[in-house]
Amino acid sequence: MATAPFICDVEASEESLRADVSSHQLRHRVCSYSLLQVLVGVLAVLVLALTGGVIWMKFQDCPEEIWHVRFIGTNTTFTAPRTQNYMISGMVDAERDDKKCPHLFKLHHIHDTQINDIRKLNISQKFQNINVVLQEGARLSVQLNCDSKINETSSELRIYSRHCNLS
Known part of the structure; x- marks a missing residue:
């Protein structure tokens, strides 16, 4: 007996086909x-x-923010938790006297005794x-190159970890 959506094979004895025998007495039914x-x-x-x-790979390409700082005072630091690629973005703004400060800040990283500049930019850029x-x-x-105070409300630095090689 073929029925949609199943193909069922019903084996029954001759006695089960009689009207007085109930359906639960069928010997074997395979669907x-x-x-x-x-x-x-x-x-x-x-x-x-x-x-x-595909969704998992897409999320792996997205940066994961691991550190966000509002600056306090004139200096702040971040220590890398592991060796990898990072994306760094932000802006440094300072309350400054234009005559004393040439409007520059420096973002650098220190490993062992080596200091490498990442960015040297105008303030507020x-x-x-x-x-x-x-x-x-x-x-x-x-670090600022003068003794000005960093404007904490408009300055921030965001560091993202990258889980992939960027081209």
Whole structure:
């Protein structure tokens, strides 16, 4: 007996076909999915797995913010938790006397005894460095080249970890 959506094989004795025998007395009933249903099910699982993989890879490409600072005073530091690529963006603004301060700040990282400048910019200019490689334990430092105070309400530094190689 073939019925949609199942193909069922019903084995019954001659006695079970009599009207006075109940249906629960059927000896054996085997139902199976049709080939089309199996193919559709396998295809659906495959599509879901591929979609999940694509979504997971997309989130891996996105930066993850690991540090956000509002500056306090004239200096702040960040220590890299592991060796990898980072994206650094932000802006430094200072309350300054234009005659005493040439409007520059320096963002550099220190690893062991080496100091490497990442950025040297005018104050109040937004910046973004996409592929900064920091070794584990390296420290980032933002310093002004004068004794002005950093404007805490308009200055910020955001550091994102990158889980992929950027081109």
